[in-house]
Amino acid sequence: MTYESLLDEKVETKVDQLSNHTWLRIGGTAEIATPKSKEEAIELLSCCKENNIPYRILGAGSNLLVDTNGITDLIIDMKKCCQSIEVDGTSVTAGASVKLPQLANYIIRHDLGGIEYLYSVPGTVGGGVFMNAGRGMGHNSTLSDYLVSVEFFNGKEIETQPREYFDFSNRYSSFQDHNDWVILSATFEFPEENEEDSTQKIKDRMLKTKSRERSLPNAGSVFKTGQPLPLKGLQIGDAKFSDNNRIINTGDATSKDVERLMKIAKIANKIIPGGRDLKTEYQIWKDDN
Ligand SMILES: Cc1cc2nc3c(=O)[nH]c(=O)nc-3n(C[C@H](O)[C@H](O)[C@H](O)COP(=O)(O)OP(=O)(O)OC[C@H]3O[C@@H](n4cnc5c(N)ncnc54)[C@H](O)[C@@H]3O)c2cc1C
Structure with a gap:
């Protein structure tokens, strides 16, 4: 099967805003293919490789910062294919x-x-x-x-x-x-x-992690490093640090808003006495990376 017919006739494919697929609710347009079985996923992946079609793999989108301008690579959404x-x-x-x-x-x-x-x-x-x-x-x-x-x-x-x-x-x-x-x-x-x-351990864990701001769109920890400087409340556009290491989207935040906040946090942590480099935990999707 050719790449085109695979997408047209076999694998569920649609063009959609990636903001509908990320926990931060940020991300522009992309073509998203959702294979429904492991076999279909392998057929699609092999076909992409044979035809030099670049792809990116989407899980639950809970650690992703995706460019508001969209992504040209094919997005392969794994949510249906491997559920056993x-x-x-x-x-x-x-x-x-x-x-x-x-x-x-x-x-x-x-x-x-x-x-x-x-x-x-x-x-x-x-x-x-x-x-x-x-x-x-x-x-x-x-x-x-x-x-x-x-x-x-x-x-x-x-x-x-x-x-x-x-x-x-x-x-x-x-x-x-x-x-x-x-x-x-x-x-x-x-x-x-x-x-x-x-x-009981699960109940305890859920009590600890539950808070109002955590229920707003976010993608977990921004940086891998322990406790960054207190930046809670710092806001650019609709992107805001809800605590020292978590950014929430309070409305229509763009990927640029989030990246600017991250840049400020990195500089602030670097220039203080004994400052250190913050390593980014988010996986950042842009056309050039
Ligand atoms: C409310 C909240 C709480 C969180 N708490 C924690 C926490 O306590 N600890 C923690 O570690 N993280 C936490 N996170 C971050 C996130 O949930 C984890 O990093 C999670 O493992 C990401 O999984 P995902 O399926 O959402 O991956 P995605 O965000 O979809 O993708 C992340 C990366 O994994 C790649 N990927 C996904 N699936 C595959 C695959 N099948 N094959 C190859 N590559 C793949 C993607 O290409 C991407 O580069 C939290 C996030 C949120 C929103």
């Missing part, structure tokens, strides 16, 4: 589309735990592995703690590699250095945990 969860004793294999809260909730019903704190993280397994999602600084817990292996498309074929292959560290995996790698599923070995205890 298989449990075999303490071994769990979850598809890339599975939401992290869904996974945390699912495994506790099998008396497994360890990722209750991820119940508050609205990403997918794919995005979580890509970002090595985890708990705030000081807690030292990340999704990769229980990871055994990852199945991914390597630009040519499907490959499975053990955890060590991906150099996980603070909000980093080597997927971030390989644009064409696409996570299909991840296998974990979770510790046994009493269902009631896990449920």
Whole structure:
């Protein structure tokens, strides 16, 4: 099948505002293809590679700052294609589309735990592995703690590699250095945990993370670094620091508004005595990166 007929006849495709697909509610127009199965995703990815069509992978859009001017690369939305969860004793294999809260909730019903704190993280397994999602600084817990292996498309074929292959560290995996790698599923070995205890941990976590401003559009922590300077309240356009490390979109914020706020935060943190470089956690999508 040609690339055109694949998009016209097989894979669900539409042109849409990416703001409809990101937690920050920011992002211009793009062509978005949503494969409905793993096979369809592989067919599309292979076809893109053969035809030199650049693509970007969209999970739940909860860590993305997308250019308000839009993106010309094809966006491959993974939300439908890899939704299975298989449990075999303490071994769990979850598809890339599975939401992290869904996974945390699912495994506790099998008396497994360890990722209750991820119940508050609205990403997918794919995005979580890509970002090595985890708990705030000081807690030292990340999704990769229980990871055994990852199945991914390597630009040519499907490959499975053990955890060590991906150099996980603070909000980093080597997927971030390989644009064409696409996570299909991840296998974990979770510790046994009493269902009631896990449920309580989830409730405690949700109480801690719930606040009014957190319910406004945002994409989690802006920077990887612990506690940046207090910038709460600083605002450009409709983008505003709701705390030292979180920017909310109070209305019609643009990607430029957010980038300007980030720039101010970086400069302010650099020029103070003993200042330091803030490393960006957001994944920023623009046509030139
Ligand atoms: C309210 C809120 C709370 C949050 N709390 C936390 C927290 O406590 N801890 C934390 O670590 N993060 C947190 N985040 C950030 C975010 O949820 C995580 O980084 C999450 O793992 C991103 O997953 P996603 O599916 O949304 O990825 P997206 O935002 O869609 O994508 C992020 C990156 O991953 C890539 N990607 C996604 N899926 C795949 C795939 N299948 N294969 C290859 N690449 C892929 C994308 O191309 C992109 O570069 C929070 C965000 C919000 C909005």
